[in-house]
Amino acid sequence: MENIEALREEVLAEVENAADLAVLEDVRISALGKKGRITGLMKNLGKMDPDQRREFGQTLNAVKDQVAGAIDTRKTALEDAALEARLSGERIDVTLSSRPDETAGRIHPISQTIDEIVSIFGEMGFALAEGPDVEDDFHNFTALNIPPEHPAREMQDTFYLPEREDGSRLVLRT
Structure with missing residues (x-):
C-alpha cells in the first residue's frame, strides 16, 4: 500500500511539473499507458489472493482515477494558458473584412448581362x-x-x- 501511495505522489508531482502538453502526454503514457506503472500494478492483481486483491484493487482504482483527473485538469489548464498566450500576442484589426479572400465588390448580374449583349451586337456590327x-x-x-x-x-x-x-x-x- 505504501508502494501505491508513493507512486501516486510521484505521478501527481510529475503532472503538476509538466510544462507543456507533450510532457504531460509522456507522463500520462508512463503512468496509465499500455506499459505504464499503474497499468503494470493492475496486471498483477490476478496473482493476488482474493481478500488482498479487493483492497489493493480499490486503492489502485482510486489512485488511477485521481491521476487521470489530475492529468485532465492539467491538460485543460495548459491548453487555456497556450490559448491565452496566443491571443495576447495577436492584434486583431477590426477594420479588416471578415472575408479576406473576397474582393470589394462585384458587377451586378443585370449590368453584366447588358455588357455581354452589347458586346455580342457590337461583334455583329451594331453600335x-x-x-x-x-x-x-x-x-x-x-x-x-x-x-x-x-x-x-x-x-x-x-x-x-x-x-x-x-x-x-x-x-x-x-
Missing part, C-alpha cells in the same frame, strides 16, 4: 447609341411622327413628369 433617360414630348414622339392620339402617348404606356415652366412635357424615354 450602342446612348442618350438621356428623360426626354421632352417633342423629341420622344412628335419628331418620330407619332400622332397625339397614338396609344403610346396614353398615361398607362408613358411615364410623364411634371410640366416645365414653358409648358412642354417631359417623359421617360421609351
Whole structure:
C-alpha cells in the first residue's frame, strides 16, 4: 500500500511539473499507458489472493482515477494558458473584412448581362447609341411622327413628369 501511495505522489508531482502538453502526454503514457506503472500494478492483481486483491484493487482504482483527473485538469489548464498566450500576442484589426479572400465588390448580374449583349451586337456590327433617360414630348414622339392620339402617348404606356415652366412635357424615354 505504501508502494501505491508513493507512486501516486510521484505521478501527481510529475503532472503538476509538466510544462507543456507533450510532457504531460509522456507522463500520462508512463503512468496509465499500455506499459505504464499503474497499468503494470493492475496486471498483477490476478496473482493476488482474493481478500488482498479487493483492497489493493480499490486503492489502485482510486489512485488511477485521481491521476487521470489530475492529468485532465492539467491538460485543460495548459491548453487555456497556450490559448491565452496566443491571443495576447495577436492584434486583431477590426477594420479588416471578415472575408479576406473576397474582393470589394462585384458587377451586378443585370449590368453584366447588358455588357455581354452589347458586346455580342457590337461583334455583329451594331453600335450602342446612348442618350438621356428623360426626354421632352417633342423629341420622344412628335419628331418620330407619332400622332397625339397614338396609344403610346396614353398615361398607362408613358411615364410623364411634371410640366416645365414653358409648358412642354417631359417623359421617360421609351
